[in-house]
Amino acid sequence: MAYFYKKFVDTFWSEYIWLPPNVTWADIAPDASKEVQHADHRHLFYPLPMSLFLLLLRYVLEKYWFAPVGISLGIKNSRPKKAPENATLEQAYAQSKKWKHKQIQGLAKQVDMSERQVERWLRLRKSQNKPSTLTKFCENSWRCLYYTFSFAYGLTILWHKPWLWDIMECWNGFPHQSVTNDIWWYYMISMAFYWSLCISQFFDVKRKDFWQMFIHHIATIVLMCLSWVVNVFRIGTLVLVVHDCADILLEAAKMAKYSGYQRICDVIFAIFTIVWITTRIGIFPFWIIKNTSYDAPKVVPMFPAYYIFNSLLVLLLVLHIFWTYLILKIAYNSLNAGQMEGDIRSSSDDYSEDSNSKSQ
Template sequence: MASYYRSFMDSFWSEYVWLPPNITWADIAPESSMEVQHADYRHLFYPLPMALFMLLLRYFLEKYWFAPIGVSLGIKNTRPKKAPHNPVLEKAYVKSKKWKHKDIQGLAKQTDMSERQVERWLRLRKGQNKPTILVKFCENAWRCLYYTFSFIYGITILWEKPWLWDINKCCIQSRGQETMFEKLKRVKSFVVRPKPSDEELDLSESSHLRRSVAINNAVIAKQKQLVAAQKGAGFNRQTSTSHESIYEDRDKAVLEQLRRINFGDSKAGARQEALQLYCQDGGDRTGFPHQSVTSDIWWYYMISMSFYWSLCVSQFFDVKRKDFWQMFVHHIAAILLMCFSWVVNVFRVGSLVLVVHDSADIFLEAAKMAKYAGYQKFCDAVFVILIVLWIVTRLGIYPFWIIKHTSIDAPKIVPMFPAYYIFNSLLILLLVLHCFWTYLLLRIAYNSVKAGQMDGDIRSSSDDYSEESKSQ
């Protein structure tokens, strides 16, 4: 039995499936390099106990913070009136919650009740298990708080990451994981050194030129070996050419600047330009998947995964909504995306996906809270912001920036592998869900314009609340 299990695991975690060509699991193991801190797959178990903590934190916040706030806003916590006990009707209700007119007529004869009394009993029976408006308010307040924290934290830690400003950096490695500020600081420290004598300057420039040319030649040789290995593994010729050309232009620029130094053109300025060009890539051609996971990205991933794990559990106890299964698929897809991106070191793209999604969810939950609290004008204003931000992020930035990179640009930079297509398919699945929810939002917006105010719940509206809104 153990041998079958081992054989299955070896087949499932095949390097051919999960890793780029010529990369092994040993190459991206956490202890495989002193310079690069690869993601550790064993850390994927951490979000499970963290999800339990998240559920406990939610319970205490809803009970001791959100509920008092809701009561102070005038939200009532009264429960609906219960239906009178009737064994015949209860048995029929357990069998089917939707009664046709013929069923109501038959039950009225069995119970010696009028059809109107049976309909009223059914309405009360459906309503007695409804959550109160205060419960719904607390649920939305919890999610609004989390999305606000997650977005602020995410945009803060990504602000200095190079791949936020140049998404191609998700595939191309930066030297030593330096931020732009660190690079400029290093360049500045080089430039402000005391000016040497002419003899020292000529000697240092000659030595610097020889050292830089040697490094550059070694890098070019390493790149040619990589391209040859990729071609030998059946790597697409067009992709290899594009990958090689990215660095070829930089090599020419560096050598040109070094030649200018040798010919005596504006020595200090040319040396600074050459250093800046060389620092842009650092001569480090490792790139994907050899990218370090910093502590801030680690926490961003762990907290996000723990939140979605907690949603997978709490969704079965929260208010039942119309898009229950769509939301469940969304949570599972989000967890799989984060797990896959963590295992194969595609966490840079994953971090961008997270921060893009969190921005609109803040206003989504805020609009629901305003609706439940009775602040209709504020709800309408937030809803307009939500519509604009939702379309910009979910149907604009997400497909035309992130998915465009993963589907079109990335294959020109790094060799593709089967797991990458799985990862990209999950990204497209999220886009399909976005289109579905956008349709719901636009339908609500259309109905709101006709009614003069936002009617019903938003996106994942519950059947119960929609019925309440119509009856008011």
């Protein structure tokens, strides 16, 4: 058994797959050179316990800071009214959350209720699991705080890095590039945050694009781990800083909406839309992906892992295009309604239903 495990590990971590031609694992080991401090793959385990710390920090901030602020802004923490207990209807609800008219007719006869009463029970049952506005405000406040910190920290440390101003510097001396302490912390904290999102997503406000978001988080983590292992972290830092700036505005717009400041929400949303399209549909594909797909192969020997790395970047772009469609759809509806309707990108069920009912 040990033989097969070793065989599998050796095959999986083949230098032919993961490293450029004529480069070995020993060449990029942490202690391989006194002049270059290579990335240490063993450090990829650090974000896991760090993610638990972030979850604890989030809990403390939401309870003792975000919630009191939300209440002071007039946000209510009331829960929806619960549906009356009914074993027959509850069993039918467990099997399907959407009932056709024939099902409602049949259930009405079974429980000796009118069709209107059954429909009311279904609406109450759907709404009772939805989080309060204060809960959603706290969640967005945490994300807004993190993205603000991440973007500010990332931009600060990258300001004096040559590859921010000349992206071809990402490949100068590759793969023998040193990981400085500021880059190390930037990567570790970012990976810890995305690990925490993978965990908290199962307990947070339920989103209609749950699996798209989950794929996004996993793709981001895999992308960061891969770029760390093969020393492509310079491109990784650019991807992070380009992504974080729009997310600040996204969460801020939601916070303003939940707080009842609709005009502020509309202004932030308009700025967010411009920044999102500029960074996710403009800078990301035409600066970063263009470099990794077209420019880098001219100066760097290609290897299999590089194509995996680039494919994940393209996967992120596909998700961006999907979310851009949703954002533009909301923007169009907002212009017709005179205000932002629904939630943005990761819309919750209650907001989506509310938006649909207003458009009908």
